[in-house]
Amino acid sequence: MKASDMRFALILPFLALPAFADVQTALDDHILPGYTRLADETAKLAEAAQADCTPDALQPAFHAAYDAWISISHIHFGPLEDQAVTLTMSFWPDPKNSTGKALARLTTAADPIVDQPEAFGDVSAAAQGFTALERMLYDPQPDADYACRLTQAIATGLAQKSDSLNAAWPAFADQMLSAGTGGNARFQSDMEAQRALYTALSAGLEFLHDQRLGRPLGTFDRPRPSRAEARRSERSLRHIELQLAALERLAAAMTNADLGATSAAFAEARARADALEDPALQGVADAEQRFKVEVLQQAVRAVQVAVIDEIGTPLGVTAGFNALDGD
Template sequence: MKPKYLLLSSTVLLAACQSTSQTSTSNEMIEQVYAIEQQSAQRLAESSLQLAQKFESYCVKQADKREVEEQWQQTMHSWMALQGQERGPEAALALNWNIQFWPDKKNTTGRKMSQLLQQDLSWNSQLIQQQSVTTQGLGAVEWLLFDQSSTLPQPEACQLGNAITRNLALNTQKIEQAWQVNPWSEFDQTMWLNEYIALLANQLDYSMKKLSRPLAKIGQPRPYFAESWRSEKSLTWLKYNVEAMRTLYIANGVGLDNYLRKQGHAELADRINDHFDSTLASWPASSSLFAALQTKSGYQDTLSLYNKLEYLKYLIHEEVAIELNIVIGFNATDGD
């Protein structure tokens, strides 16, 4: 009988060791992904505060407008790491529309901003908070900086811009504060894998919408549906989206890439990693999706880029989910 007891004890010990190892791996992934998200929120808050300061300096001291434009671009760059995500602190996710209103199908931002400029009000952040989200975020600042209808640096436009950028800084500070607590600290491995893959899949879905909307029907593009068409930076922001997703996927060497390899799926991990790299390496030279969609070749290049993202979605949404027995649910962009 003793050999049976020894065998049973060895089996229990092995199971315990495997469970401890899985928990350790899961905790390490959670901590690294959380650290990336927290740092992204911090960069966004710092960048938007600088945007508010530089906007005010531009208006008060008549400083170089290009400095404000560059700071707006840096703030957009920071936002791309969090844009489209549907996993994380609820307090942070609830502010997504306030940070950026998109898609703007009917030029609501342009119409609302023109209306605000015509109102005889002394604008401040409190008044802006009472307005539509279309006039609260980065798109509204873009309109002030790049739209031909903007009256910058006239006093009324400066006052409105100062109010918007200050309110934006307040909202991004709230996002940073929300990320001070790890929302996944109590997740077990199964819960975490579902959350992690959904985090990537949802952000990828959102990024693909940034191409599919302006591509519209073949031969009938809608370039004004492109994100940031006024500043001609649509493709630049999308590249930052993909770079941010790759960072989350790798997670400093302990992310999903590493986990797939440990589970015996190195070939799948290689395909995902290689596809990230090849997609970024072959990125279109132009930063303007609006301009690209004006030509047949530009449309074809954009469609090719969309297909690359669609394959990446297949790898994560289908192959990874199947191999790890994960079910990815619907998200806010489905059917939109």
């Protein structure tokens, strides 16, 4: 070996090498357990609904299952996309009140489809999922008997869909881990699997900034508190906190890079969220409270910038097609 080549070889270990998206860790520590938890909690929800469908009795199981969904819902690729159940899990944003209208149609007609579990999946997506179930548990219902049956149908549907998603994930995980091997048409290179993770992280942050915070904020002259997600159950802020925590876990799992700026940005965003004390984000119409929500939104933007700098750029990955565009 030439002296110059030897010097180059000695220098290499000290050069800053690109970070690699750790697909295995992201799957084992975040995605697979997240979908297993969702299946477990929705199964408990369906069981609880059959035992006692009254709102007071069912709300604890509803909150536990909803927590599980929000904590993994940013993983839009894979079985969730393949089975096309995103909207039937949670129909939000809902600018046209499609959920309220769909539930009213079922209730007014006392539609017997609620007693047919296999057929219920064919009703409007807006009448299924967590957003519909929230209406059943937190809005007055004109017909208690039918409301009970509809509540049970929604809870059962959530459990069925969640179980199907959880059952499909191990095989999809194998596809991600075998990226670039012969016969894998889904992921033809390691970069494609890495890009799927990075897009989920990027899109999750964008959804948090633009939808969960941006929709209720509206404009200064026209705030939109009624557009806050899950405001009836006062979960709006909780969804923001859960999503921040979940996205931070995903970021930490998917790279071996030093995430100093990203970790600091997440910590700042979480601190801003903790300081809000406005569970349904109804304070956006008040100047002082609105300012706090705007600062939180700015903190989320700082997380986005840090993620690009510390994860996206070193990986040479940019976010792919965002399935949330146009919502």
